[in-house]
Amino acid sequence: MTVGFLIASAFLASAVEFVEALTIVLAAGLTRGWRSSLAGLGAATVALAAIVAALGPALTLVPIDALRLVVGALLLAFGLQWLRKAILRASGYKALHDEGEIFAREQAEARAAAGELRAGLDWYGFTLSFKGVLLEGLEVAFIVITFGSAQGSIGLAALGAGIALVLVAAVGVYVRGPLTRVPENTLKFAVGVMLTTFGIFWSAEGAGAHWPGDEASLPAVLAFVVLLSAAAVASLRRRRLAFA
């Protein structure tokens, strides 16, 4: 059960970030040239691999309870942010994330920027792609390292992220455009729920509490977070309609 949760959580969280990174790489590639955009993508991928390779093994040396406490606290703070935004979007208090709109804006900015050649590359296209992939990729790296190390299997978390990468890249090459049909807001809701669930579970364990039934209580924590989120969406929707 936990293995499935772990892979699914890493897959969903990574897929969301890869969709955002793909939008930026496409915008840079189509407006400033593919050579610079793909060079930026490659350089960011190497930087991310170095970060994961350096931090991953180092974290396995930390005692598991201390690791779960820190990782749980980080995931909980991080997960609550996602959940909060997803609930505000679902209830109409925040604009929905629109990859098509972001793509158009990135393209307009990329077209307007001045051209500058460095090392034979269009520097704007390279840095736009590099920064976009690095920042989105850092979130993926954070999730893979924290999920994997707290559960004692960075490989399984990396597997989930790897499947997401291949899938998003394949669909991106196929459609040659931003993935506007991906239900990104629904995915973000699911990711917020999973991050919060793991955050609650691990930080309580790391703080010295023991869950009834140990890992068997994870589905109950998940159900609690889902019900809590659904109730929040329903309550905020009612409130918005009442004030409309």
Add this chain to the structure above:
Amino acid sequence: MRRLGRFWWDFVVGDDWRAAVGVAVAIGATAGLAAAGVNSWWLLPLAVAAVLWLSLARASR
């Protein structure tokens, strides 16, 4: 360095620092109760519910 700090702050703490503080206090209370011999697994789910509701109430005002 400042930009890196800003990135991590936005990444972990985000828009509502009070929610992050609430989470930290709840984890501290769980650890305190556990050290006193109370199995306080129930505290964090309740605290998360309270922190989330308060944060949403502020954001939707």
